[in-house]
Amino acid sequence: MRAERPVSSVARARTWSRAGVAVGAGLVIALLTGCTSGGDAVPTPDGVDLGAVQIDSGDRNGIEYVSGPQALEAVLRAVRSASSVSMTGSFTELTAPAEGTTTRQEGRTLDVVFDGVPTNYTATVTIAGVEQASVRSTGGRAAVSGDAGFAAASGLADATSGPVCVDSTDPVVTRFSPLLSPANLIAALVGGRGAGGAGGGSSGGSSAGGGVTVSTGAVSSNLDTTGEPTVQLVVNDGETTVGTLVVAATGEPYPISFTGGDATGRGSFAFARWNEKKALPGLSC
Secondary structure, eight states, X not given: OGGGSSSHHHHSSOOOOXXXXXXXXXXXXXXHHOOOOOOOOOOOOOSOOGGGOOOOSTTBOOGGGSOHHHHHHHHHHHHHHOSOXXXXXXXXXXXXXXXXXXXXXXXXXXXXXXXXXXXXXXXXEEETTTEEEEEEEETTEEEEEEOHHHHHHHTOGGGGTSOEEEETTSHHHHTTTTTTOHHHHHXXXXXXXXXXXXXXXXXXXXXXXXXXXXXXXXXXXXXSTTOOOEEXXXXXXXXXXXXXXXXXXXXXXXXXXXXEEETTEEEEEEEEOTTOOOOOOOOOO
16 A cells, blocks of 8 residues: 555654744844753644655655644654754844834854754854854763853853863853754744644645744755755745755655744754764863
8 A cells, every 4th residue: 555654754653742833033032042942742643645645765754745843843853863963054143224224234143063962062153253162061061162252251261271161051051052952943943842733745834823834845856965855844934934944855854954034134054964973072171
């Protein structure tokens, strides 16, 4: 039967969150103030017409057949269960228009380079013209260092001359949330900490709450520089597209890239080397 292997690892008996999705006050607020992940829930996917599912390759995960919000949650679950990832990206905020004008000007640009997982990682965060910080976190402890801007913002004067050890939950570290958790970053950028509602399957959309619609597109081999099959998850706020998340259409639905923006700013992030072992340095303090 065609439906015996309907949607591979995405739609088999896995748990799915049904928490609401909301864009909030904008991407820049999510990035500069942090976010938290959603809770667990247990229903299996709905809105999938098994009779319409046609997957030629056993490697395909069938995410294009899952409703947009559930596809997004499948992506977040894959990210949270990964053993490692390399992530790079930047976000540029847009300032409010000056009085008497309608043009927004570019403000701060925030850059991040991240390797590992939220419990064991190295990261460099730069806020152009303001500060730069390096973080090595493992085992609940973090070695942090940075320039004078970081030292002033963190209150760690010694951070300019070498790493200073603090708890991983210290505000000195968590002030960079969600940049230090790929799953939380994706959730902030896409506008949710889970997903709710049923929806349309391939190229279909579903309202995820707060006026946000997440839609899954058809499989393409042209969206990824490797030529591997990919699927776009497109997020719309009811008026315009605010972001596009490109994910793998084979194996686990790991993210490949995110590009988007709204009135508060625009960003672009890339994800690679999922689950590749990489020797991270020990704490140097």
